[in-house]
Amino acid sequence: MNKIRFTFLDTFRGMLVVSMVIYHFFWDLVFLKGVDWPWYRDYTTPTRLWQTFMRFFFIFVSGYCLNLSRRSLRRGLELTACGALITAVTLLIMPEDAIIFGVLTFLGAATLIGTPVKEHYNGGPIQSAIFFTLSVICYILLRGVSQGYIGIMFHPLKMLPSSLYRGYFMTFLGFVAPGFWSTDYVPLLPWIFVYFMGFFLGRLTLPALKERKLAQIAAGKDTETPADRLLKPFNWIGQHSLLIYMLHQPILAGITYLLIYLDK
Secondary structure, three states: OOOOOOHHHHHHHHHHHHHHHHHHHHHHHHHOOOOOOHHHHOOOHHHHHHHHHHHHHHHHHHHHHHOOOOOHHHHHHHHHHHHHHHHHHHHHHOHHHOOOOOHHHHHHHHHHHHHHHHHHOOOOHHHHHHHHHHHHHHHHHHOOHHHOEEEEOOEEEEEOOHHHOOOHHHHHHOOOOOOOOOOOOOOHHHHHHHHHHHHHHHHHHHHHHHHHHHHHHHOOOOOOOHHHHHHHHHHHHHHOHHHHHHHHHHHHHHHHHHHHHHHO
């Protein structure tokens, strides 16, 4: 299965990357250049939904693609190292807006956790459907962990003991220590369950997708359509998403500072 390229995954990831670049460019314009966009600056509902949508599906697609990875352990270590590099650079250059436990750190940890699951999980469709459903339930129940409770999304059912909320390790898990701040914070709880939603949905759907793909290849119907050609730039971006993630913010910051200079 992992020798077949499912281009729709790269295309969707590429669309998410473009959305992320736009989101971060708006951040630079508002918080570096001082553009007056209250809807963005004040983190209103549209901005929250935009950020949550991107985060959810980045993580979901990553979990889905774990099923296709041939070197997932190496990939997990690469992501962890990239996350550590971003933390170090942001702490050095802009400590007030540092990224600690950001999305790359999370994806590295999730991939390292998911790799032994991928290697040893042999469940069929029914088991995968059950685990997918359990992952959805756990995500819903644990969505408010960082705010101190277990509940149905944002409606608390049980408050958690304050003793959990101390130290960096517990913060990484999702129990935010007092005074902790990060510009991009993606803890293991509840987001690891979004990762496993993607993984188990992949186990449910990829065998049928593989069979269909092989049938198209055998029939000579696996040809590029006009829609494929139109979406090819997103496909390329999706295949190089990590590199783009690492490079886009310095480039955007440079563009923003150039705009600031030109406005003087």
